[in-house]
Structure formats: C-alpha cells, structure tokens
C-alpha cells in the first residue's frame with residue numbers, strides 16, 4: 348500500500364469533470380466507432396448501441412460467461428458495484444469494465460466467427476500508416492546514434508535522453524482520444540517540447556540505465572502505433588548499443604483502451620517496419636527480430652494489466668518477476684492512473700510516498716490526459732492554471748518521474 352492514507356477515487360458523477368465527459372460522451376462514441384469500423388452481426392451491433400445509450404444514465408450490465416480466462420476474476424471485481432450506475436462507480440473500474448464488456452458483446456473469447464477479432468484493429472493499423480513519415484525520421488536517427496555511439500560514451504547518453512523523450516511524447520498519440528483518421532499527432536520536436544515537461548527526471552533515469560550493465564529493463568507498455576515504435580526504438584538502442592542485457596515488454600492480454608498494445612501488435616509492428624521500402628526501417632525490424640529470436644527481448648502479457656486493480660494490488664508472482672529488473676519503465680496515462688490507484692491525490696504529493704510498494708526503481712513517462720497528477724510544484728500548477736485551462740487532459744504536457 349502507499350505510505351499515505353488513500354484518498355477517494357475519481358468517479359464519473361463529478362460534474363463538469365473529464366471523467367464525466369469520458370463516461371457520458373467518449374465511451375459511447377468509442378462503442379459506436381466499434382460498430383462503424385467492424386462488420387459484426389446486427390445482433391452484436393444492437394447490443395453495442397444499447398451499451399452506448401446506457402452509459403450516460405444507465406446501470407452496469409452483467410458480464411456473461413464468455414469462456415475468457417479472467418471471467419471469474421471479473422465476477423469478483425464486479426461484486427461491489429452491482430446495480431450501480433456507470434457514473435457512480437470508480438472511473439478506472441468503469442473504463443476497464445467497459446472495454447472488457449465490448450469483448451464480451453463481440454464474442455472475442457468465444458469459439459466461432461468473431462473469436463480473437465480485435466475490435467480496434469483498424470485504428471491500430473491506421474495509427475501506423477498515418478505516422479509513417481515520423482517513424483522514418485526517428486528510425487534514421489536511431490541508426491545514426493547506434494553507428495556513432497559505439498565510439499562515444501557521451502553520445503550514448505545523449506541518444507538515451509532523446510529516446511526517452513521520444514517515448515514520452517509518443518504517448519500523445521492516443522487513439523482512445525484522437526482517432527487515427529483525424530490527424531497526425533506524431534509530429535513533434537523534442538527540443539521545443541522541453542518546456543512542456545513538468546517534472547523531468549530523464550537524466551537520473553539515464554544514469555540508472557547506463558549503470559545497470561548486464562541488467563534487465565522492464566517496460567509496462569501502453570499504445571500500439573507510433574508510441575510503440577518510439578518504445579521499440581528505445582528498446583533496440585538499449586539492446587543493440589549494449590546498454591542492457593535483456594528487456595521485457597509487458598503487454599495487454601486482450602484489446603483494451605482502443606490502442607493498447609498486445610503481443611500480436613508488437614509482431615505486426617515489426618512486420619510493418621520490415622515491409623516498408625526504407626532500408627533504415629528494415630534494419631531496425633531485423634535487429635528487433637534478432638533480439639526476439641535470441642531471447643534478449645521478451646514479450647509477456649498478464650491479466651493484471653487489463654484488470655481494474657490498482658498497481659499496489661499487483662499479484663505476487665508478477666511483482667516477483669518485476670523484482671528481477673534494474674528499472675521498470677511505466678508508459679502512459681492509464682498506467683500512471685493505476686500507479687496512483689486513480690485517486691484524488693493532491694497534485695503536490697511526493698510520488699515516492701505513494702509508489703512505495705514497488706520492489707525496484709521505476710520511471711513513469713506520461714503525457715497528461717486525465718485529472719490525476721502528483722509531484723508538481725505549487726508555482727507550476729498556478730502558472731499552468733492561468734496559461735492553459737485544459738493542461739490536465741490535452742496531452743500537451745508531460746512528466747518523467749523517477750522513484751528510485
């Protein structure tokens with residue numbers, strides 16, 4: 348548990364909040380996008396449409412046994428919230444349950460026509476296509492750094508700092524908020540973005556990475572698409588540049604939060620890179636494939652990552668696995684919310700007093716897309732409140748927060 352008393356969770360019924368907007372507008376829109384972007388049967392589409400209509404005013408609907416291995420776990424998670432409105436249950440629960448229900452309705456787990464059909468596949472693949480130009484530019488830089496940094500320790504540090512920033516800003520591209528068809532949010536310049544990093548422990552994180560010779564790094568991955576490519580570039584540099592011996596990627600066991608990455612998305616992304624006509628991309632893909640084949644890059648999934656549980660409720664088996672790491676890199680907004688239990692912490696709370704339950708150091712790379720934050724200075728909060736009224740949710744601000 349955190350060292351401090353735990354405040355109440357965010358809920359959708361907070362009038363005028365982003366949580367309310369999510370439950371009453373964003374989630375219904377996501378359910379309707381699933382109808383529009385797939386060819387499910389009319390029966391499935393009707394149930395999805397009913398779900399979309401119920402969200403703003405209705406009650407949680409039950410989960411039918413769909414043979415998913417997490418079904419009995421979900422029965423337990425649901426128990427305290429039965430007969431409650433979507434707006435009244437903790438927001439993190441509402442969102443994770445909503446995505447699990449979509450799979451229940453679309454027969455994702457049931458043997459048959461729709462088994463393992465990812466309802467968000469179109470968004471994920473479009474996300475890669477849309478950001479191809481940025482991907483090529485990034486891949487080019489990584490290859491350059493790898494060539495030169497063999498000789499120069501200082502350059503290795505510079506490359507790692509830049510790659511951590513790419514991994515951070517890659518998190519702006521989130522298909523649960525901005526559709527892959529609307530715009531390309533992968534264009535950014537890490538230098539001019541520096542003023543938008545509200546807490547910056549990047550240098551300390553790089554010190555930890557470079558001192559963990561022969562060590563293992565664990566990534567709790569977030570979105571597929573451009574963000575995953577940024578993460579894979581960092582992973583490649585860590586392995587090909589000999590910074591660490593092994594990297595574990597922790598991925599979702601089923602589709603969720605629209606763009607969250609699964610093991611199959613890593614394979615799809617690597618193949619996508621390998622089949623471009625760009626030689627730098629092809630080399631990157633070949634190195635990734637080599638790391639996978641040699642066991643230096645391991646892809647792992649676990650149902651904890653799609654559960655509604657707070658990070659401090661992590662099962663012992665997974666915690667013991669993470670304890671073998673030199674550093675855990677935790678990506679994105681939803682994982683950050685899980686770290687803090689999605690609670691109303693004061694924004695100035697010391698993050699180390701909350702995340703006191705992990706066995707090894709962790710660094711969170713997150714752009715702000717929800718009204719949850721800690722570790723901020725009062726003067727920073729005051730300035731932001733005056734200059735950007737939607738700073739907590741517009742994805743334009745980021746944090747790199749280390750707890751060591």
Ligand SMILES: O=P(O)(O)OC[C@H]1O[C@](O)(CO)[C@@H](O)[C@@H]1O
Pocket residue numbers: 369442518521523524569570604678679680681682684716717718
């Ligand atoms: O992909 P990320 O960074 O976890 O962001 C997804 C999160 O952002 C939101 O879209 C806004 O908080 C949530 O619905 C979700 O928690």
